[in-house]
Structure formats: C-alpha cells, structure tokens
Amino acid sequence: MTRPITLFTGQWADLPFEEVARLAGEWGFDGLEIACWGDHLDPRRAAEDDNYLQGRLDILEKNNLQVFAIANHLTGQAVCDDPIDERHQGILSAEIWGDGDPEGVRRRAAESMKDTARAAARLGVKTVTGFTGSSIWKAVAMFPPASQAMIDAGYQDFADRWNPILDVFEEEGVRFALEVHPSEIAYDYWTAKRTLEAIGHRKSFGLNFDPSHFIWQDLDPVMFLQDFAEHILHVHVKESIRQLDGRNGRLGSHLAWADPRRGWDFVTAGHGNVQWNRIFRTLNAIGYDGPTSIEWEDAGMDRLIGAPQALAMVQELARIAPPAAAFDAAFATR
Numbered sequence: 001m002t003r004p005i006t007l008f009t010g011q012w013a014d015l016p017f018e019e020v021a022r023l024a025g026e027w028g029f030d031g032l033e034i035a036c037w038g039d040h041l042d043p044r045r046a047a048e049d050d051n052y053l054q055g056r057l058d059i060l061e062k063n064n065l066q067v068f069a070i071a072n073h074l075t076g077q078a079v080c081d082d083p084i085d086e087r088h089q090g091i092l093s094a095e096i097w098g099d100g101d102p103e104g105v106r107r108r109a110a111e112s113m114k115d116t117a118r119a120a121a122r123l124g125v126k127t128v129t130g131f132t133g134s135s136i137w138k139a140v141a142m143f144p145p146a147s148q149a150m151i152d153a154g155y156q157d158f159a160d161r162w163n164p165i166l167d168v169f170e171e172e173g174v175r176f177a178l179e180v181h182p183s184e185i186a187y188d189y190w191t192a193k194r195t196l197e198a199i200g201h202r203k204s205f206g207l208n209f210d211p212s213h214f215i216w217q218d219l220d221p222v223m224f225l226q227d228f229a230e231h232i233l234h235v236h237v238k239e240s241i242r243q244l245d246g247r248n249g250r251l252g253s254h255l256a257w258a259d260p261r262r263g264w265d266f267v268t269a270g271h272g273n274v275q276w277n278r279i280f281r282t283l284n285a286i287g288y289d290g291p292t293s294i295e296w297e298d299a300g301m302d303r304l305i306g307a308p309q310a311l312a313m314v315q316e317l318a319r320i321a322p323p324a325a326a327f328d329a330a331f332a333t334r
Contacts, residue, residue, distance in 0.1 A: 003288070004030040005314050006068050007307065008236065008295040013038025018059050025063030027308040032065055033129065033234075033293040036072040036116060037091075043072060043112060046119035053122055068291040069127040069234055072116045073179065078109035079161050080133035080185060110161060113176075114168040121172035127290070128169070129177045129208045129234050132162060132195075134185040155198040158185045162199060169204040177208040177233035180224075188217055189224060196231065206233035210295070212240040215273045216250055216264040222275075222282050229286035237314055238295045239272025240264055258299035266297035269310040276317055284322040292318075 007029045012020045017040040024032060034041045034056075045052040060067055074091040078084060084102035096108045113130075120128050136154030139146035169176055178195070180186045186195035192207065199205055209232050211221035225232065241264060242250070248263030255262040269276070283292075294310045296303045 003283075003318060004066070004068055004291045005311060005318070006031045006033045006291045006293040007311075008033040008035065008071060008293045009040050010035035010037070010071055010073065011296045011303070013040055017041070017056070021059050021063045021065055023304075023307075025065050027311055029294075029311060030066060031068050031291070032060070033069040033071055033291065034067055036070060036119075037074050037093075041070060041119070043070075043075075043116040043119040046122060047115045053119075057123070067123055067125055069129050069177075069293065070116065070120050070123065070125055071129045072113060073129070073131045075109050075112045075116070076130035077133045077183070078105050079113060079165070080106070080135050080158050082135040082138065106161065110165055113165045117165075117169040117172045117174045117176075120174045125174070127175050127177055127233050129179060129236075129293075131181065131183070132158060132178055132185050134158070134183065136185075137183050137187070140182075140187075155185065155194060158195065159198045162205070163202075166199065166202055166204045170202075175204050175206055175233050177206050179208040179210055179213075179236065181210065181213050182217075187213070188219055189227075192224075192228060206231045208234040208236060210236035210238065211274045211279060212236075212238045212266055212272070215240045216242055222278050225279065225282045225286060229288075232286070232288055232290075234290055235283065235288065235292045236295045237269050237276075237292050237310065238297055239267050239269055239274045241267050241272040265299065268298045268301050268306045269294065270313040271298075276313075277320070280317045280320050284320060 007024045009020050009032055013035055021032065036043050041056065075096060078088050078092060081088065084105045088105065089097050089100065096105065096112055098104055098108060116128050134154065135157045136151055139150060166176065178184060178186055180192050186192040207228060209225060214221045214224060244263055248261050250263055252262050258265065292314055294307065294314060296307055298306055
C-alpha cells in the first residue's frame with residue numbers, strides 16, 4: 001500500500017514557503033501539508049485571488065511536490081476557546097484578532113475556517129487538518145467540580161460553532177480532520193467519541209491521528225486506530241517520550257518546551273515511545289491510504305538533519321506489506 005509522505009510546514013513557518021518547498025523537494029518528500037500561517041498560505045487570498053493561488057501551485061510544481069492537505073490549527077483554536085486572551089493574540093493574524101473582543105475573535109476565526117475550506121477546494125485538496133478549541137478544556141482538572149451541565153454545554157457550544165463551518169466544508173467537498181490533542185474538544189479516546197456524537201457523525205468531520213499525544217496520556221494508539229478507523233482522515237508522524245523520575249510529571253509543570261524537568265517531550269520519529277511498526281501494520285489493516293505527514297517538533301535535534309532522517313524511517317515503514325485478503329476480512333468483522 002503506497003501512501004504519500006509529506007512534510008507539515010507548521011514548524012517551518014519561520015522560513016519562506018519557497019525555501020521550505022525547496023528543502024522538501026531536495027530531501028525527496030512527495031508533498032506538503034501546508035500551514036496557513038507564516039507566509040506559507042493565506043486562506044482568504046487562496047480562496048479569492050487566482051494569481052496568488054497559482055503562485056503557490058507553481059512553487060510546488062517547481063520542486064516536484066504535491067499538496068495533500070492544508071492545516072489551520074492556529075485559527076481553528078480560536079473558534080471555541082474560552083477564555084480568549086493574550087495567548088491567542090500571539091498566534092492569530094491581526095485581521096482575526098481585531099480589537100481582541102472574545103466573541104469577535106471567535107466569529108472572525110470561524111469565517112476564516114470557512115475560507116480555508118474554499119482555499120482547499122481551489123487547491124484540489126480534500127482534507128484540512130487543525131484544531132477546534134474548547135470552552136471546557138479549562139475544566140479538565142475537574143476542580144472546582146465541573147457539573148455535567150457545564151460539560152454538556154461545552155459540547156453543545158462546539159456543535160453550534162462548528163456546524164455552520166462544516167456546512168461550507170460540505171459545499172466545497174472538503175473534510176476537516178481534528179487533531180486529537182490536549183486543549184481541544186477531543187483530546188483522548190472518550191472525548192473523541194463524545195465530539196463525533198455532538199455533531200451527529202457528520203462525514204465532513206473526522207480525525208487527524210497523531211499518536212504522540214496518546215503516549216504521554218498512557219493511551220494505546222493502535223486501539224484508537226482500530227476503533228476510530230472510519231474517522232481517520234489524516235496521519236501525523238512524530239513521537240513523544242516520557243522521562244518520569246519521581247519529580248517530573250505528565251502535565252509539564254509550566255516549564256519551557258525543551259526543559260528536561262518537564263517530564264515529556266516531542267522527539268524525532270524513531271527515537272521515542274511510539275511503536276510505529278504496529279501502527280503502520282494497523283494503518284494497512286484498516287485500509288488507510290492517505291498521507292503520512294512528518295511533523296517536526298524535536299527541540300533537541302537540528303531539523304535540517306532530523307527531517308530527512310524521519311523521512312527515511314517512514315519510507316522504510318511504508319514497505320510493510322498490507323495484510324492478506326483473508327486477514328483483512330477477519331479484521332473488518334472485529
């Protein structure tokens with residue numbers, strides 16, 4: 001089973017898009033998952049400006065790359081978040097932040113996500129990855145106690161804000177893949193189920209599978225793939241590593257990203273706790289044929305060295321043969 005291997009440009013947004021495309025093409029990537037920040041992709045311009053859109057396509061063609069997905073995590077985060085504060089100002093464009101009034105920020109973020117669907121369709125892309133934000137992530141510690149009514153209201157808020165966005169996704173023939181991730185409306189197994197239920201299992205809404213966010217929560221990524229197989233629209237390849245020594249913990253202690261006291265960190269694919277052999281076998285078994293997108297977040301390794309190394313690892317994993325038809329049929333009945 002051949003799956004395209006892409007580079008997620010989100011962690012490269014400090015470089016011009018043309019430079020990232022050149023590097024990815026030289027390293028041998030099949031394509032890009034293009035981030036809608038930095039100068040990589042402006043969704044409004046891509047939705048409206050033919051010359052801008054063609055310029056992005058020309059850069060891809062020049063470097064023998066395709067675009068398999070676009071990503072708008074930063075803007076999507078602001079659609080449901082509460083509170084909206086200085087953290088959001090740091091990740092949003094001035095246009096979306098505006099005067100900082102929280103409801104205005106959420107409304108403008110929602111409109112930008114609609115433009116993202118339109119931009120994806122014009123690029124010939126079927127999947128947008130990203131975040132949704134959450135009005136109830138602030139209650140994850142459950143103290144002071146969060147009532148069931150408060151949690152229910154959080155999922156209703158998500159549905160109310162995202163259903164109109166998904167209407168546009170469906171009009172454009174594009175799907176949104178939520179990255180199951182702490183700080184989102186879906187951050188683990190059971191919240192993913194509740195999220196899908198909240199919007200009635202709309203076909204335009206699925207999941208971006210990134211096992212690094214499961215490992216430090218002690219969740220089994222393979223079980224997640226098996227149970228949510230029909231909802232997996234996109235796959236990120238990166239790892240997390242836990243270094244628990246009795247002092248550091250899973251929640252990070254408000255320490256800097258690369259501080260070893262933090263207790264866990266994201267590392268180069270192939271150097272952490274994710275069992276990629278099992279995961280790729282399971283991707284084969286469930287019939288996933290979409291992109292495997294390398295997301296670079298290893299603060300302890302030069303990305304110019306690590307990214308091509310990660311590509312080589314994924315290329316090797318891609319050689320795992322899909323299951324025989326008899327096994328495939330048996331798996332489908334589980």
